[in-house]
Amino acid sequence: MLDYILAALVLIGAVFTLVGSIGLLKLPDFFMRLHGPTKATTLGVGAILVASALYFSLATEQISTHEILVTLFLFITAPVSAHLMAKAALHLKIKQVERTQNKR
Amino acid sequence: MLMTVLPFAFALVSLALLLSFVRLVKGPDVPDRILALDTLYINAIALLILLGLYLGSSLYFEAALLIAVMGFVGTVALSKYLLRGDIME
Numbered sequence: 001m002l003d004y005i006l007a008a009l010v011l012i013g014a015v016f017t018l019v020g021s022i023g024l025l026k027l028p029d030f031f032m033r034l035h036g037p038t039k040a041t042t043l044g045v046g047a048i049l050v051a052s053a054l055y056f057s058l059a060t061e062q063i064s065t066h067e068i069l070v071t072l073f074l075f076i077t078a079p080v081s082a083h084l085m086a087k088a089a090l091h092l093k094i095k096q097v098e099r100t101q102n103k104r
Numbered sequence: 105m106l107m108t109v110l111p112f113a114f115a116l117v118s119l120a121l122l123l124s125f126v127r128l129v130k131g132p133d134v135p136d137r138i139l140a141l142d143t144l145y146i147n148a149i150a151l152l153i154l155l156g157l158y159l160g161s162s163l164y165f166e167a168a169l170l171i172a173v174m175g176f177v178g179t180v181a182l183s184k185y186l187l188r189g190d191i192m193e
């Protein structure tokens with residue numbers, strides 16, 4: 001049973017990582033593209049890390065905390081780096097498509 | 105079940121890595137390239153953790169944590185450079 005849960009978590013994580021990269025490649029302008037990889041950071045890597053935390057906690061019979069550290073770090077730093085990249089893009093006044101919300 | 109699913113997960117994450125690399129090469133502006141690098145290192149972390157699961161070794165988490173720290177520092181430094189024309193003033 002647990003094996004199936006682990007497999008599902010790994011697959012969900014991999015699919016969301018792929019979806020984030022497809023969004024990065026396909027969306028029309030930078031401010032929309034910024035939206036894609038957030039799925040890869042939170043859901044994608046998050047699900048894979050939860051799967052590996054469960055797996056190693058059961059395999060070694062002691063609670064595995066490395067993964068929690070990586071998750072925590074990514075969850076704290078992802079908004080900061082997204083904010084800085086958006087600020088840099090606004091500063092450089094890069095092109096926006098007509099559909100971008102709050103267009104300047 | 106986990107061992108049969110893992111190769112598919114490897115394929116999906118590797119494809120994601122490839123797609124973000126395409127954006128890194130193609131990206132019309134500099135922030136696009138920084139964003140592609142950011143995505144690239146996040147995908148690399150996912151791939152390393154999958155490898156750790158596959159080989160049953162917890163040694164790969166140290167590498168993943170190191171990539172996370174260094175990638176964040178790199179993204180911040182590059183964005184600061186674009187904003188200010190200088191990293192530390």
